[in-house]
Amino acid sequence: MVADLAARQVARGDRVVVACLPDTRLAAAAAQAGAEVRVWNARRSPGPALLKEAADLRRIVDSVRPDVVHLHSSKAGLAGRLALRGALPTVFQPHAWSFEAVTGLLAVASVRWERAGARWAHRLVCVSDGERRQGEAAGVHASYMIVRNGVDIGHFDSTAAPSRETARARLGIDASTPLVVCVARLCRQKGQDVLLAAWPSVTDRIPGARLVLVGDGPDRAALAARAPSSVSFAGDVADPRDWYMAADLVTLSSRWEAGMALAPLEAMACSRPVVVTDVPGAREFLPPHHAADCLVPRDDPTALGGKMTHLLANRASGCALGTQAHEYTLGHHSVDQVAERMYAVYGEAVKVWADGARPGG
Incomplete structure (x- = not known):
């Protein structure tokens, strides 16, 4: 977010200075955006x-x-x-x-x-x-x-991004696999433990479904110890766009958020339906009338599993939600x-x- 903002400000002719830790993704991205980086x-x-x-x-x-x-x-x-x-x-x-x-x-x-x-x-x-x-x-x-x-619409816009098939080929995902993706730091805030508790109810109804956790964090070892074979850990990635494009559904089971999570907005720009917890800010980034299909209570694996199962089992509904989400994001959530x-x-x-x-x- 800081780097995206800096890039637009530099483009307008402003001098932008970013003070941050050295040798980090932010430092590199800010420098690439044209900002001066101070340690x-x-x-x-x-x-x-x-x-x-x-x-x-x-x-x-x-x-x-x-x-x-x-x-x-x-x-x-x-x-x-x-x-x-x-x-x-x-x-x-x-x-x-x-x-x-x-x-x-x-x-x-x-x-x-x-x-x-x-x-x-x-x-x-x-x-x-x-x-x-x-x-x-x-x-x-x-x-x-x-x-x-x-979000950076030019980068995440599904009309310009690689196709679902291309993204899956890059990532080694079979074209027919029902795929749910979560892009988030692996920590208590993001609630991946709730997601793992919900996941068996999904695979019971949709055999062959796969869940990929994209990101790293302090809870990785504990989550990996309890994850079934249908769950994969992709680790930290510099650009999650291929994972969004490969997904049938993107989910975020946060216990709290930074006012408004970015990952669902990026997924929506990629025309992907989302299922997210009803934390402050969540209702504000969803298109009108999407709450019934896309929101679940916090710490409720039963509700989370039910929503994911429904959208995976009803691909046409998921695609329609994704298309609506794409248009809404382009109009309301451009960086x-x-x-x-x-x-x-x-x-x-x-x-x-x-x-x-x-x-x-």
């Missing part, structure tokens, strides 16, 4: 090095002297707001609230920080109304703006639209900063 050695989670990370980021910002600082994710939002404290026009985009991923005292501390840190963001961007409502319910009073997620809307956010942030108003007011 910022920040860990994924808060820890003893936080103050040094904030100081390092402040030095980067001071050397760049940007017009706007856009902080992506909870960790960058924490370090960046501590470093700047409203000194420059600051946009914070959590991509999932920090308090959603933790429990107990850490969750309490995260809520308190988000409430306090809101005063150092001139605009706070949520990717869905659901994400905004979560923040408001937690008492995070901020100047919210909604910019729904988008080009995201870039245009983000300029409005930046303009608001600069105005508030220039007026000297309290950021979170």
